[in-house]
Amino acid sequence: MKFFSIIKLTFRESFAKKTFIAFMSISTLIGLLFIFALNLDIVDGAQSAVSLFGIDAPELVNVQDIIEGVEGAVSVLLFTAGIFMSLFATSSLIPALLQPGYVDLLITKPLGRMEILSARFIGAVAIVLFNIFYLILLTWLIMSIKTGLWNWGFLLSGIIIVITFTILYSLMTFLSMLSGSGPFSLMITYLILFFSPILLQRDNIYALLSSKYYGYFVDGLYYFLPKTAELGNITQQLARNVTVSSWMPLWTSLLFGILMFALSGLIFQKKDF
Amino acid sequence: MNVIETYELTKFYNKGKVKALQDLTLEVEQGKIYSLLGPNGAGKTTLIKILLCIVHATKGEAKILNRSIKDPAIHKKIGYLAENHRFPEFLSAGQILYYYGSMAGVEKSDLKEKIPHLLKLVKLDSWINTKIRKYSKGMMQRMGIAHALINDPDLLFLDEPTDGIDPVGRREIRDLLQKLRNQGKTIFLNSHLLSEVERMSDEIAILKDGKLLEKGRMEDFLSVKEQYQLRVVNGKVSLQEVCGKIDIPFTVTGDIYTIAVKDEVQLNHLIDELRKVETTILSIVPRKLSLEDFFIEILDESEKR
Numbered sequence: 001m002k003f004f005s006i007i008k009l010t011f012r013e014s015f016a017k018k019t020f021i022a023f024m025s026i027s028t029l030i031g032l033l034f035i036f037a038l039n040l041d042i043v044d045g046a047q048s049a050v051s052l053f054g055i056d057a058p059e060l061v062n063v064q065d066i067i068e069g070v071e072g073a074v075s076v077l078l079f080t081a082g083i084f085m086s087l088f089a090t091s092s093l094i095p096a097l098l099q100p101g102y103v104d105l106l107i108t109k110p111l112g113r114m115e116i117l118s119a120r121f122i123g124a125v126a127i128v129l130f131n132i133f134y135l136i137l138l139t140w141l142i143m144s145i146k147t148g149l150w151n152w153g154f155l156l157s158g159i160i161i162v163i164t165f166t167i168l169y170s171l172m173t174f175l176s177m178l179s180g181s182g183p184f185s186l187m188i189t190y191l192i193l194f195f196s197p198i199l200l201q202r203d204n205i206y207a208l209l210s211s212k213y214y215g216y217f218v219d220g221l222y223y224f225l226p227k228t229a230e231l232g233n234i235t236q237q238l239a240r241n242v243t244v245s246s247w248m249p250l251w252t253s254l255l256f257g258i259l260m261f262a263l264s265g266l267i268f269q270k271k272d273f
Numbered sequence: 274m275n276v277i278e279t280y281e282l283t284k285f286y287n288k289g290k291v292k293a294l295q296d297l298t299l300e301v302e303q304g305k306i307y308s309l310l311g312p313n314g315a316g317k318t319t320l321i322k323i324l325l326c327i328v329h330a331t332k333g334e335a336k337i338l339n340r341s342i343k344d345p346a347i348h349k350k351i352g353y354l355a356e357n358h359r360f361p362e363f364l365s366a367g368q369i370l371y372y373y374g375s376m377a378g379v380e381k382s383d384l385k386e387k388i389p390h391l392l393k394l395v396k397l398d399s400w401i402n403t404k405i406r407k408y409s410k411g412m413m414q415r416m417g418i419a420h421a422l423i424n425d426p427d428l429l430f431l432d433e434p435t436d437g438i439d440p441v442g443r444r445e446i447r448d449l450l451q452k453l454r455n456q457g458k459t460i461f462l463n464s465h466l467l468s469e470v471e472r473m474s475d476e477i478a479i480l481k482d483g484k485l486l487e488k489g490r491m492e493d494f495l496s497v498k499e500q501y502q503l504r505v506v507n508g509k510v511s512l513q514e515v516c517g518k519i520d521i522p523f524t525v526t527g528d529i530y531t532i533a534v535k536d537e538v539q540l541n542h543l544i545d546e547l548r549k550v551e552t553t554i555l556s557i558v559p560r561k562l563s564l565e566d567f568f569i570e571i572l573d574e575s576e577k578r
Contacts, residue, residue, distance in 0.1 A: 005375035009361070012372075016363030101359030105420075108325045109376040110349040272328040 002111050003119050010093060010123025019089035020127060027135035030074070034142045040066065063147050068240045071154040074139050075239040078132055078161050079232045083193070086131070086165050087172065090124040091186040094176035103273050117173075117268045121261065124169060129162045157239040163250070164231045167257035168193060171226070174260040177267040196228040226253040276428050276459045277301035277324065282333035284319050284483070293319040294483040296333070301461060301476070303427075306454050308462040308470040310568055311480035317463045318356060320480070321430050324461075325353060338428060349378050352426035354417045356433050356463075362406040366397050366416055369405065370423050377424035384423075391419040394449065410437035418446065422453075429453065432463045447473050471495075471564035479571050486575050494567050500560035501540060503530045508551030515546045531560055 014020040039051045040063070097103060097120050106116050136158040144150045168189050175185030198205075199222040206215050230249035237244050277300065284294040294316040301307045309317040322328040324335055326342055335342045338350055360369050370388045379387070392398045395415040400408070405416060414437050421429055434450075435443045443466075450460055450473055464470050470477065471491070478488040487494070505512050512530055516523045521543055523532045534540045540557075547554060562570075 001381075002376050002378055005372055009372050012363065012368075013361060016361070099359060101355055101357045102361075104322075104325075104327050104353070104355045105358060105360070105373060106376065107327050108348055108351065108353040109373070110346050110378050111376065112345050270329070273322070 002109065003115055006106070006111075006116060006119035007123040007126060010120055011127060013093065013096070014089070014127045017089075017092075020131070023085070023089065023131040024134060027131060027138065030135060031138035031142060034070070034139055038070070038146075040146050063149060067143050067147055067149050067151050070143060071139060071151055071157075072236055072239040074135065075154065075157040075161065075235050076232070078135065078158070079164065079235045082132060082135075082161060083165050083168065084190075086128040087168060087186060087189055087193075090127065090169065091172060091176075091189075092182045093120060093124050094173050095180055095182040095185075098176070098180055098271075098273070100273055107273070113269050114265050117265055121169070121173060125162070125166050128165050128169075132161055132165075133158055151239075151241065153238045153241045157235045160231060160235045160238060160250070163254070164226070164228060164235075167226045167253050167260075168228070170257040170260040170264065173264045174267075177264045177271075192225055193228050196226065196230075199225065200227070200229045223252060224256065226256050228253075274303045275300045276303045276338055277307075277336070277461065279320075279324070279335040280333055282320070282323060282335055283331050284316070284323060284328060285331045292483045294323070294330075297480075297483075297485050299478055299485065299488055301459060303459050304454060304457045305475040306450060306460045306462060306473050308464060308474040308477045309480060310464075310467070310470060310477055310564075312572070314482070315480040316483040317480055318432055319483075321353075321432055321461070321463060325351070325430060349424065350427045352421035352424060352429045354414075354421040354429075354431045354434055356436070358413075358417045358420075360405055360413075360416065360420070363404060365400075365402050365404055366392055366408075366419070367401040369416065370419060373420055374423040379424050387423060387425075391422055394422075395419045396445070411439060411442055414438050415442070415446075418449075427458055429458060429460045431460060433465065434462065435464065435466055435469055443469060467564045467568060477564075479568065481572060481575055486571050491564070495561045495564060497560045497562060499536065500531060500533050502556075502558050502560050503532060504528055504555040505530070505547065506553040506555065508547075508553070510550040510552075512547065512552065515543065515550060515552070519543060519546060 011020070097106070097116075107113065111119075136155065140151070140154050171192060172185045172189045175188050176182065179185060199218065202218050202222055205218055209215050209218070227249035230246075231253060234244050234247075234250060236242075279300075280298050282294055282297040283292075285292055297316075297320065309320065311317050319328060323330045324337060324342055325348070326345070337347050340347045360373075364372065367388055370391060371384055374384045374387070375381070389398060389401065392401050395418050397412060397415055397419065400412065405413065408416065414434070418431075418434060421431065429450075431450075435446055438446065447469060450462075454460060454475075462470065462474065474491050476488070476490050477494070479486045503512070513523070513525075516530075516532060519539075519542060521532050521534055521539065523530050525531075532540075532543070534543065544554065544557075
């Protein structure tokens with residue numbers, strides 16, 4: 001109950017900052033778009049006509065392709081804009097926790113420091129999980145009910161989006177512990193988020209490097225940092241029911257997340273307030 | 274039984290450049306109001322923060338309620354009012370007590386009963402549903418006291434509890450703390466208001482530059498041996514003449530005579546003499562220092578050392 005009280009308080013904080021409501025409003029709007037604007041006429045399991053805002057699609061497309069296309073697009077939207085907004089919305093939660101006068105009230109409760117940090121962290125992830133799955137489930141249900149086809153891969157893609165957020169949030173938590181600044185940790189996290197596609201092109205970068213040691217360094221960075229570009233690909237592949245060729249980006253990124261959270265915990269344990 | 278025990282508790286900052294607390298050893302008995310005094314930067318808040326594990330000691334040991342301060346489970350029996358507490362502004366008083374009470378391990382059913390009672394105790398019952406961003410400083414302080422009491426603690430740490438509170442409110446808090454002390458709770462207090470401390474504390478400790486200068490019972494520090502203050506209506510012979518006759522030194526401030534006798538026998542002899550000359554004795558009380566006088570005296574002595 002003590003632990004869950006901190007999670008509940010984190011939810012309340014998100015409500016108070018209106019970020020939760022903003023998230024849900026956008027998701028609801030997208031859901032309404034699928035309900036009213038996308039019109040699918042299915043005849044005997046095959047699509048006969050598709051229209052968006054009353055405008056008919058020029059060619060006949062397979063229903064399965066429509067579902068995978070729409071749900072794939074939503075997963076890409078959530079992976080990029082969703083994670084971007086989620087990081088922004090939750091960036092102040094850890095620095096707020098560390099504020100003198102606020103953290104004192106928590107530390108003096110019968111909870112260990114690691115429990116306090118974990119509850120706050122889980123609270124932030126739970127907010128994002130709730131919002132991401134609100135849109136995913138809404139889209140999934142509308143599309144599945146309209147077409148009669150249930151794409152389970154889309155739900156799995158939601159899990160990858162939340163895991164990617166969790167990994168990046170653990171980095172942001174670590175940076176907040178070090179600096180106490182929400183904007184600073186947010187900027188560096190965004191940098192890492194957008195640095196990943198560059199590192200993915202490391203074969204091309206090698207050609208520009210003067211020493212092989214620089215190459216090792218780039219390789220080291222690639223394997224150490226979260227591989228957001230590849231996690232984005234995995235998300236899309238799952239949403240489109242394409243077989244995922246390698247899970248390496250997921251587990252190496254997860255290891256990075258675990259390391260960042262463990263370091264954050266260590267700093268929080270030792271910190272004086 | 275001691276509820277707080279510290280042994281050579283030390284806290285250094287900046288690799289020893291700032292000595293916030295140095296080798297502090299003290300014990301606090303159960304059921305007492307124990308006050309920490311000292312100028313700014315003396316280490317009072319640091320000591321409270323170390324005892325509550327908000328700050329880690331560089332050296333030394335401490336126990337609260339017979340358990341190591343490092344065990345967070347002891348916080349279940351502790352209440353704390355921070356000097357600059359910061360509750361989430363988007364919550365009302367009732368919600369704050371609910372959330373922080375839950376974190377302190379109080380059952381939901383108990384909280385429903387306790388919250389209105391506590392808010393009534395600190396006179397915030399009519400504000401139970403108002404967001405605390407609308408509260409005045411004094412109201413926030415009373416909110417903090419209600420928060421510190423939500424888990425019915427055995428030991429209360431109060432850092433400047435009457436800060437920002439008007440004189441009537443201060444008196445109410447003083448009465449409340451004395452009531453809690455009478456219930457067997459121990460109160461560890463840190464306050465700049467010496468008159469408040471003097472009125473309610475059983476024991477005090479004076480800190481300066483992180484060092485303990487004095488500790489002990491308040492009455493031992495403030496009573497002055499063999500000195501009494503008299504208020505009289507002179508009879509046939511004045512008090513000055515009677516004192517001169519039996520060789521008792523005295524000073525006069527307004528209508529109060531302060532006399533210095535050798536012992537109680539000499540005091541009784543003076544009373545007999547005053548009766549003989551038909552002097553009406555209005556009052557005789559042992560002379561006491563004010564806490565402020567004592568505090569300044571101790572600080573001056575430490576300067577000279």
